[in-house]
Every structure is written in structure tokens, then in C-alpha cells.
Amino acid sequence: MTQPNVVLHVADVHKRFGGLHALADIDLQVEEGQTHAIIGPNGAGKSTLLNVIIGKLAPTSGQVVFDGTVLTGRKPFQINQLGISRVFQTPEIFADLSVLHNVMIPALAKRDGAFKLNMLGSLEHESAVRAEAEHMLEDVGMLSSQKDRAGSLSRGDKRRMELAMCLIQHPRLLLLDEPTAGMSRHDTNTTIELLKKIKSRGMTKVIIEHDMHVVFSLADKISVLAQGRIIADGTPDQVRGNPKVQEAYLGGEVV
Amino acid sequence: MRTMTRNDLMLLLGFAAVVLAMPIWLQPFGAAYPDLLQRFMIFGIFAVGFNILFGLTGYLSFGHAAFFGVGSYAAVWSFKLLSLDAIPAMIFAIVISGVFALIIGYLSLRRSGIYFSILTLAFAQMSYNLAYSVLTPITNGETGLQLTINDPRYLDRVFGDAMPGQPVPTLLGQSLGGFTGFYFCAAFLILTFFIAQRITGSPFGMMLKGIKSNQTRMNYTGVNTRPYTLAAFVISGMYAGLAGALMAVTDPLAGAERMQWTASGEVVLMTILGGAGTLVGPVLGAWIIKYFENIFSALNDSILARFWSFLPDGLDHTAVVVSGKFVGEGWFLTLGLVFVLIVVFLPGGVMEGVRRITTLVSPKSKPPASPESTSPQPQPAE
Ligand SMILES: Nc1ncnc2c1ncn2[C@@H]1O[C@H](COP(=O)(O)OP(=O)(O)OP(=O)(O)O)[C@@H](O)[C@H]1O
Ligand SMILES: [Mg+2]
Numbered sequence: 001m002t003q004p005n006v007v008l009h010v011a012d013v014h015k016r017f018g019g020l021h022a023l024a025d026i027d028l029q030v031e032e033g034q035t036h037a038i039i040g041p042n043g044a045g046k047s048t049l050l051n052v053i054i055g056k057l058a059p060t061s062g063q064v065v066f067d068g069t070v071l072t073g074r075k076p077f078q079i080n081q082l083g084i085s086r087v088f089q090t091p092e093i094f095a096d097l098s099v100l101h102n103v104m105i106p107a108l109a110k111r112d113g114a115f116k117l118n119m120l121g122s123l124e125h126e127s128a129v130r131a132e133a134e135h136m137l138e139d140v141g142m143l144s145s146q147k148d149r150a151g152s153l154s155r156g157d158k159r160r161m162e163l164a165m166c167l168i169q170h171p172r173l174l175l176l177d178e179p180t181a182g183m184s185r186h187d188t189n190t191t192i193e194l195l196k197k198i199k200s201r202g203m204t205k206v207i208i209e210h211d212m213h214v215v216f217s218l219a220d221k222i223s224v225l226a227q228g229r230i231i232a233d234g235t236p237d238q239v240r241g242n243p244k245v246q247e248a249y250l251g252g253e254v255v
Numbered sequence: 256m257r258t259m260t261r262n263d264l265m266l267l268l269g270f271a272a273v274v275l276a277m278p279i280w281l282q283p284f285g286a287a288y289p290d291l292l293q294r295f296m297i298f299g300i301f302a303v304g305f306n307i308l309f310g311l312t313g314y315l316s317f318g319h320a321a322f323f324g325v326g327s328y329a330a331v332w333s334f335k336l337l338s339l340d341a342i343p344a345m346i347f348a349i350v351i352s353g354v355f356a357l358i359i360g361y362l363s364l365r366r367s368g369i370y371f372s373i374l375t376l377a378f379a380q381m382s383y384n385l386a387y388s389v390l391t392p393i394t395n396g397e398t399g400l401q402l403t404i405n406d407p408r409y410l411d412r413v414f415g416d417a418m419p420g421q422p423v424p425t426l427l428g429q430s431l432g433g434f435t436g437f438y439f440c441a442a443f444l445i446l447t448f449f450i451a452q453r454i455t456g457s458p459f460g461m462m463l464k465g466i467k468s469n470q471t472r473m474n475y476t477g478v479n480t481r482p483y484t485l486a487a488f489v490i491s492g493m494y495a496g497l498a499g500a501l502m503a504v505t506d507p508l509a510g511a512e513r514m515q516w517t518a519s520g521e522v523v524l525m526t527i528l529g530g531a532g533t534l535v536g537p538v539l540g541a542w543i544i545k546y547f548e549n550i551f552s553a554l555n556d557s558i559l560a561r562f563w564s565f566l567p568d569g570l571d572h573t574a575v576v577v578s579g580k581f582v583g584e585g586w587f588l589t590l591g592l593v594f595v596l597i598v599v600f601l602p603g604g605v606m607e608g609v610r611r612i613t614t615l616v617s618p619k620s621k622p623p624a625s626p627e628s629t630s631p632q633p634q635p636a637e
Pocket of ligand 2: 177
């Protein structure tokens with residue numbers, strides 16, 4: 001059933017937390033090179049869905065397939081090495097390290113794989129990785145803070161840095177959990193521009209976002225999640241016109 | 256050193272100079288005698304190695320004395336069975352303690368945080384008890400493992416010089432007592448400092464720092480953290496084994512008390528006191544603790560009575576009794592107190608104190624982000 005250009009297939013996934021049915025019968029197909037937005041009210045299960053995809057949570061039933069490989073049951077680091085990176089809802093960064101090192105670590109992990117006993121080399125002489133990291137920081141507009149301690153950054157800057165940490169791995173699939181939350185309007189717009197730029201490079205993206213401006217300026221497809229179920233999906237226009245969505249989620253909001 | 260930065264090279268040279276000149280600059284402190292200097296070197300190595308695990312990955316082992324003890328036993332066995340030369344003993348000790356660390360690390364690293372610490376403590380106490388009971392044929396129990404004239408020393412025998420009067424460790428025929436012993440240990444401290452410096456500055460070291468800072472992010476970054484932490488554990492175990500072997504070189508008697516939990520705790524204190532995660536800090540911590548241990552444990556009531564004699568009668572007696580609790584056998588009480596003060600008021604250790612003073616003196620220069628040295632608490636990974 002999986003179309004040849006479907007790169008991520010979440011197949012009949014259920015996730016229960018005790019009595020809570022956080023994900024019910026989720027079937028989601030993401031096509032190569034597209035930006036697929038997942039929207040829905042708070043507590044709908046959006047983050048849980050990403051957690052199942054990257055192996056943080058095991059689904060109660062069902063499975064996730066990425067480019068023909070079953071992800072379910074694999075460890076997070078293995079899933080990342082297959083080409084999936086994620087920006088978290090609360091930034092997961094190396095707070096004690098400098099911004100530059102935060103971005104160099106993922107680049108090294110991408111180059112050296114899951115484990116390499118590289119004790120003889122010197123970080124000072126990793127000029128290619130360093131240049132790449134600096135270039136990446138420039139892309140997200142953070143080159144000037146490269147020496148700062150990551151933990152001291154503002155919330156928006158932490159997000160942008162985390163985005164750089166993911167992008168430097170050139171993932172085939174990028175998962176973004178509210179990447180613009182906590183950013184100023186200006187930073188949000190820069191981030192949208194950046195994400196659009198990546199799109200032209202052919203990276204597939206799944207993005208969770210509350211900001212409808214962001215969703216409608218980026219998404220090729222939208223799935224609407226409410227109480228653990230996908231209640232609608234389709235192109236932005238289809239979703240916008242769907243009365244069920246209006247009722248369940250968009251409410252009175254003008255989009 | 257083509258691959259070393261200027262700063263690293265300066266640090267290494269400065270460190271080597273300070274170490275080699277210790278017999279001179281420690282004279283005013285009354286600490287320039289070989290026995291104490293050797294201990295400065297040995298525990299410096301122990302702490303530098305411990306820091307590779309604790310300072311870089313954040314995994315707090317409470318059982319590193321086990322590897323120290325294993326190193327001592329292995330070295331003495333090498334003296335007995337192979338040769339009185341120190342080099343085979345060191346190699347043997349490093350290999351054996353490495354194997355031990357591999358096994359204990361493999362099992363302990365299945366957990367993190369406090370559970371990891373408890374596991375390492377349990378394994379070390381097990382080793383300690385075994386050394387006193389089942390393993391007495393190897394450890395010679397409470398008496399300790401000693402050299403005797405009748406030891407086989409097969410290697411020495413092959414080269415036909417197995418007939419020393421009193422068996423003492425040597426280096427190419429040269430006895431390793433006194434200042435020769437100090438310089439022998441000093442060479443190893445400088446070498447191991449250099450290795451630690453390289454590890455810290457390598458991509459491998461960067462990964463360890465990432466694990467300490469945020470292991471979750473490491474996992475989602477595609478890094479398999481287990482082999483990294485295990486490698487760090489084994490390396491630091493081998494450092495401990497090397498230190499233990501040097502202890503046996505300078506004093507060829509291995510006893511199980513070297514594996515006791517107090518010895519494991521001591522290296523934790525040294526590292527934190529000096530500044531975990533820094534290169535120089537752990538060495539400073541080791542020197543400070545060994546120096547004051549030497550002074551405080553030598554004090555006794557009659558010395559204290561003379562010290563307090565300026566006080567009025569009655570009061571001086573109280574002063575002697577109270578201060579007497581902190582010296583001699585009570586040295587650990589002092590150590591504990593100092594440790595509490597450091598953790599509460601200067602969590603980054605002596606190195607943080609140095610940094611604070613430097614920023615006070617030159618207020619114009621904003622403190623640069625030196626992330627590897629600003630981690631205050633022992634942060635259990637995960
Ligand atoms: N590890 C967990 N254990 C128990 N319950 C959980 C767990 N993770 C999520 N939940 C619950 O599952 C439901 C869905 O949570 P989830 O974080 O996926 O929502 P969300 O759609 O991302 O919401 P938000 O927009 O607020 O981020 C919530 O009721 C939440 O409390
Ligand atoms: Mg969420």
C-alpha cells in the first residue's frame with residue numbers, strides 16, 4: 001500500500017498511558033520532500049506521535065516505517081543514524097558547552113557514526129567540521145554567539161541553535177516540535193525563511209506548530225489531531241475548508 | 256607536537272616545570288622529601304585519571320580504589336614472578352586493572368546517576384572483602400603481599416641477575432628509592448597529564464562532555480553513549496592501576512586497605528576540591544589533600560598543647576581536646592569539613608576560586624565561556 005514516494009509511514013499506531021488513549025489508530029503517510037504539518041489542540045498527542053517516531057516511546061501497537069526500514073524497536077541513536085533528527089518542544093541542548101561545540105557534536109556524530117574512538121585527533125584541527133558548524137550558525141543567524149555558553153541563551157536562540165544542531169546532520173527527515181515557540185515575530189519570520197530554504201534542498205519535514213501563520217506558509221499537507229485521533233488531513237486549503245476542523249480546533253480563529 | 260595548540264603546549268610545559276621543580280619550591284613548605292613527593296605524583300595520576308571519567312562524562316564512580324589496589328597487587332606479582340624491573344610491572348598492572356575496569360564498568364554502566372555510583376561502590380567493597388578472604392593466596396590477606404628473597408623472578412633469572420641482597424624494585428638496574436623514585440613517578444605524571452590533555456581536546460573528549468551535559472540529546476544525535484562511557488571508565492581504571500603500581504614501586508607492599516571505600520572517596524574529594532572537569536584541578540586537589548594529610552595526621556596532643564599554651568589555664572585544655580579531634584586519626588573529620596565548605600561555597604573547586612580571582616583582578620575582560628570547567632555539581636549523567 002505504501003506508495004513509492006512515501007518516506008515515512010506511521011501504520012495503525014496506538015499509544016496508551018494507563019487509561020489514557022494518547023494516540024488512537026494513527027495512520028500517517030509523509031511524502032518525500034514535503035513539509036507535513038501536524039496541528040491540534042493542547043494534549044492532542046502531537047508530541048507523543050513524534051516520540052513514537054524517534055524511538056523515545058514504544059507504541060502500544062502498530063509500527064513506524066521509514067524508507068522501508070521498520071523503526072519500531074530500534075534505539076534512538078540508531079534511528080538518528082538512519083537520517084532522522086528532531087527539534088524538541090523544550091530544547092534539548094548541551095547547556096554547559098559553547099554554541100559552536102553544540103553544533104560540532106552532531107556534525108561529528110554524523111561523520112563518525114554512533115561510536116568512534118577518536119582520541120588522537122584534536123578538535124582544534126577539525127577545521128572542516130568547524131567550518132561547517134560556523135556556516136550552519138551563520139544560516140540561523142547565530143554566528144556572533146558561537147563562543148557563548150548555550151545554557152545562557154534566550155529561549156528563542158536555544159531553539160535556533162537546536163535547529164542548527166539538527167540541520168548540520170543533513171537529515172532526510174526533520175521533525176520539528178513547535179520550532180518557533182518563544183520566538184519574536186522577527187525571529188519567527190527568519191526561521192520560516194530558513195525552513196523554506198531547506199525545503200528547496202529536498203529535506204522531508206514533519207512540523208508541529210500552533211502558529212497558523214507558520215503552518216500555512218510552510219505546509220504542503222496538514223493532519224489535524226484531536227484527542228489522539230487524526231480527524232482530518234489534506235492540503236492546507238482542504239483542511240481550512242473542513243467543517244470538522246473548524247469545529248474541533250480552529251474555532252473562531254481567522255486563518 | 257604538530258597537533259597541539261600553543262596554549263596546550265604552554266600548559267604542558269608549565270606543568271612539567273612545576274612538577275620537576277617540586278623538590279626545590281616545596282622546601283619552604285617542608286614537603287620536599289621523596290616519600291611525600293612520590294605520593295604527590297601517584298595521587299596526582301590517580302586524580303587525573305578519575306577526572307577522565309567523572310570530570311568529562313559526569314559518571315561518579317565510588318569504587319576506583321579497587322583498580323588502584325589491583326594495580327598494586329599486579330605490580331608486586333610482577334616483581335615476584337617476572338622481574339624486579341619496574342617497567343614490566345607497570346605494563347602488567349595497567350593491563351590487569353584495565354581488564355578489571357572493563358568488567359566492572361560494563362556491568363555498572365548499565366545504570367546511571369546514583370545507581371551507577373552504588374554499583375561501583377559495591378564492586379569495590381566486594382574486591383576489598385575478597386582480598387581479605389577467598390583471595391588470600393593471591394593477596395596474602397592482612398599481612399599484605401611482600402617481596403622475598405626466594406621469589407622466582409623468572410625473567411631476571413634468564414638474564415642471570417636474580418641475586419639481589421634485599422629485593423627492591425629497580426629501573427634498568429638502578430634502584431628506585433628516594434629522589435630517583437620521585438622523578439620516575441614524575442615522568443609518569445607528566446606523561447599521563449599529556450594523555451589526559453589530548454583526550455580532553457579530542458573529538459572523543461568532546462563526545463564525553465556532551466554525554467555529561469545532556470545524554471538524552473546525545474542519543475537523539477545518533478551517538479551510542481555506552482561504549483563512550485565504557486572507554487572512559489576503562490581509561491580511568493588503567494590510570495588508577497598505574498598509580499597503584501607506582502605505589503608498589505616506591506613501597507613494594509600491597510595491602511587490601513588500598514581498596515577500601517575511604518580510598519575511593521578520597522579520589523572523589525581530590526577531584527572535586529581541585530575542580531572536576533579541569534585538567535590541572537584534580538592534580539592540585541591531590542597535592543593539597545596529601546599535603547595537609549601529612550601535616551594533620553602527624554599532629555598529636557603534646558604538639559597541640561604547646562600550640563595552645565598561650566591561652567589561659569583551663570581554656571587551653573579545652574582547645575587541645577577540641578582540636579585534637581581534627582588531627583591525627585581525626586584527619587578525616589577535617590577533610591570532610593573542608594569538603595563541605597568547598598562544595599557549598601566554591602562548587603567548582605580551587606580552579607573556580609582561581610578563575611574568580613583572575614576576573615576580579617582584570618575586570619575589563621569578560622570571563623570567556625569555558626564550558627568544560629564551569630560545571631559545579633557532580634551531575635549524574637541522564
Ligand atoms: N510519558 C507520558 N506518560 C503519561 N502521559 C503522557 C506522557 N506523555 C504524554 N502524556 C499525555 O498524553 C497526552 C498527549 O500529550 P502530548 O504531549 O502528546 O500533547 P501535545 O499534542 O504535544 O500537546 P501540546 O500542544 O501541549 O504540546 C497528554 O494528556 C499528556 O498528558
Ligand atoms: Mg507537544
